[in-house]
Each structure stands twice: as structure tokens, then as C-alpha cells.
Amino acid sequence: MSYPIYQVDAFTSEIFKGNPAAVMPLEEWLPDETLQALAAENNLSETAFFVRGSDTSNYDFHIRWFTPGVEVPLCGHATLASAWVIFHKLHWPAEQIRFHSKSGPLGVGRTPDDWLVLDFPNLPIEEQETPKIISEALDSTPRTVFYVPADTNYMAVLESEAAVLAAQPDMRKLMQLGNQGLIITAPGETADFVSRYFAPGAGIDEDPVTGSTHSVLVPYWAKRLGRTRLEARQVSARGGLLHCELKGDRVGIAGQAAFYMEGTVHMP
Incomplete structure (x- = not known):
């Protein structure tokens, strides 16, 4: 066949x-x-x-x-x-x-x-104390992170784009999360916000550009920045540009x- x-x-x-x-x-x-x-x-x-x-x-x-x-x-x-x-x-x-x-x-x-404009769900998040695995895997992780129940991910908000770019998480530690990933994000210098995504337990050390994480990132940054239209960059080695819009319970990416x-x- x-x-x-x-x-x-x-x-x-x-x-x-x-x-x-x-x-x-x-x-x-x-x-x-x-x-x-x-x-x-x-x-x-x-x-x-x-x-x-x-x-x-x-x-x-x-x-x-x-x-x-x-x-x-x-x-x-x-x-x-x-x-x-x-x-x-x-x-x-x-x-x-x-x-x-x-x-x-x-x-x-x-x-x-x-x-091409994706019509994706707006995924809710829950703030919680940072799991020990994540704090051990990434030195710059804050005291609390956000958990994404619908997508089995965690999101850590860092202080700056420079901190996101400089992050070097321990993949062996993150692998202990199993089929769960870690989003790191911060206010952007080259866009409204930037991010990176790691999921070694799912076979992806670092994903170059992750559209689905923006179902979480866009609602968070829309609320924090006070507007619904946002430009995002995923600052991996390959990099990517996304134009995003919060549309109630949906997200345009x-x-x-x-x-x-x-x-x-x-x-x-």
C-alpha cells in the first residue's frame, strides 16, 4: 500500500x-x-x-x-x-x-x-504551587505556575524575553512529567509576548512553534495586557510568528x- x-x-x-x-x-x-x-x-x-x-x-x-x-x-x-x-x-x-x-x-x-487562521478553544488554566520537578528542571521558574487541565501542560511566566531566551531546562528532569509539557513565556520586546515549549516526555525536547499552546497564552496575555489582538513570537532556534485574537471562548491563531x-x- x-x-x-x-x-x-x-x-x-x-x-x-x-x-x-x-x-x-x-x-x-x-x-x-x-x-x-x-x-x-x-x-x-x-x-x-x-x-x-x-x-x-x-x-x-x-x-x-x-x-x-x-x-x-x-x-x-x-x-x-x-x-x-x-x-x-x-x-x-x-x-x-x-x-x-x-x-x-x-x-x-x-x-x-x-x-491561515486557526479557530481553537480558549483553554482554562489553574494557578498552583510550582511542582518540584519543574523548579528543579528550570532555575528561573517562579514560585507558582499555571496548570492546563485540558492539555496536560504547565505554564511558567518569566520576567523578560531575555529570560525566556536564556532558559536551559534540564530535559531529563522534565521527562519525569511524562506526557506533560512546560510552556515558558514573558512580555516581549519583539512582539506582545514570547514563548518556548518543552515536552521531552512526549518525544519533543523543544517544539519550534506550538500553535496549541496559544489557546492558553492568548487568553492570559489578553487579560494582562488589556487587549484582544496580540502578536506572538515563539523564540526557539527556528522561530515563528503568530497573529492572535481572543474571541470569547475561542482563540484565533x-x-x-x-x-x-x-x-x-x-x-x-
């Missing part, structure tokens, strides 16, 4: 920047262990798989995302990459795509200048995409 595969750099207009995602359209779902094996073989932070919805369903595609180690409930950059493939390679005629996912309905729209590669996966 053979299956098409695409690789797209998300949240950037240039290849070799942003966050690369593998995208595999399927006619029907393969066994979960096969999907996981494919994601491990691709060895990118996420591989997105999607299947066309039925004529009677209230969505266009069912989408799932896998890291090299686990399936995740929500992923922004691989959703954006999937939408780029659907619009540009599968020639989707509409200006909107409706996805069904483990995190509920998700949408992606296309602007006239070819930015806009980015560009750069097409890198397409091919065929052959399996017995």
Missing part, C-alpha cells in the same frame, strides 16, 4: 524556519499502532493524519496528531500544515475547513493574502506556511 505524505513548515513564510509537520491524508483510518509507527518514522514533532468526513457529518475532515511517542489531543502547527495541504494540494474549494478532533470542533480559514516536500510512503 502507498500513501501520500507532505511536509510543511508552519508559522513561517520561509522554509527551514517555523515548525515542520508531516501531513498524511488517508482514505480511512489505519490501526493506531500503524499511525504511531509512521509518526515515529517521520520523527518530527507532529504528524497529522486526516480522513474525509461523510456527507452527513457536520465536519469536513477528522484529524488526529501524533508525536514520535504519543497521540496528542490538540496541535496547532500540524493543523495549519494540514489546512495548507487541503487548500493547495487537494484543491479545497471553500475558504473554510471544519475539522473534528479529540478537542472538539476546530476551524481553519484562509485570508486573501494566504494567511493566524500564521503562514511554507511548502517543503511531498512524496509517497510505501508499506507492505
Whole structure:
């Protein structure tokens, strides 16, 4: 059997920047262990798989995302990459795509200048004392952090963009969190806010640009800065730019995409 595969750099207009995602359209779902094996073989932070919805369903595609180690409930950059493939390679005629996912309905729209706008949930956070694992893994962690129940992440707010850039967390310590990640963020000098994201327990030491974490970051910074439209930068080595908007219980996350590669996966 053979299956098409695409690789797209998300949240950037240039290849070799942003966050690369593998995208595999399927006619029907393969066994979960096969999907996981494919994601491990691709060895990118996420591989997105999607299947066309039925004529009677209230969505266009069912989408799932896998890291090299686990399936995740929500992923922004691989959703954006999937939408780029659907619009540009599968020639989707509409200006909107409706996805069904483990995190509920998700949408992606296309602007006239070819930015893609994710319609994601606004994820609540809970402030709590910083877990010992995190404080041991990152010297600059404050006394309290925020926990994200819906996405099994923690968020630490640091003092400055310089502190975010300088952070060197102990990945062996963070791995003890298991399938949980750590977002670090601060007010930005080059944008309204900046962030980085680490999830070694899920097979990702540092994710280049993480769309889904902005379902948490945007509501937090919108409240703190007193406005709903924000520019965000993820300041990893590859880096990425996101235009964000808080829309009540939803978050708009806009980015560009750069097409890198397409091919065929052959399996017995």
C-alpha cells in the first residue's frame, strides 16, 4: 500500500524556519499502532493524519496528531500544515475547513493574502504551587505556575524575553512529567509576548512553534495586557510568528506556511 505524505513548515513564510509537520491524508483510518509507527518514522514533532468526513457529518475532515511517542489531543502547527495541504494540494474549494478532533470542533480559514487562521478553544488554566520537578528542571521558574487541565501542560511566566531566551531546562528532569509539557513565556520586546515549549516526555525536547499552546497564552496575555489582538513570537532556534485574537471562548491563531516536500510512503 502507498500513501501520500507532505511536509510543511508552519508559522513561517520561509522554509527551514517555523515548525515542520508531516501531513498524511488517508482514505480511512489505519490501526493506531500503524499511525504511531509512521509518526515515529517521520520523527518530527507532529504528524497529522486526516480522513474525509461523510456527507452527513457536520465536519469536513477528522484529524488526529501524533508525536514520535504519543497521540496528542490538540496541535496547532500540524493543523495549519494540514489546512495548507487541503487548500493547495487537494484543491479545497471553500475558504473554510471544519475539522473534528479529540478537542472538539476546530476551524481553519484562509485570508486573501494566504494567511491561515486557526479557530481553537480558549483553554482554562489553574494557578498552583510550582511542582518540584519543574523548579528543579528550570532555575528561573517562579514560585507558582499555571496548570492546563485540558492539555496536560504547565505554564511558567518569566520576567523578560531575555529570560525566556536564556532558559536551559534540564530535559531529563522534565521527562519525569511524562506526557506533560512546560510552556515558558514573558512580555516581549519583539512582539506582545514570547514563548518556548518543552515536552521531552512526549518525544519533543523543544517544539519550534506550538500553535496549541496559544489557546492558553492568548487568553492570559489578553487579560494582562488589556487587549484582544496580540502578536506572538515563539523564540526557539527556528522561530515563528503568530497573529492572535481572543474571541470569547475561542482563540484565533493566524500564521503562514511554507511548502517543503511531498512524496509517497510505501508499506507492505
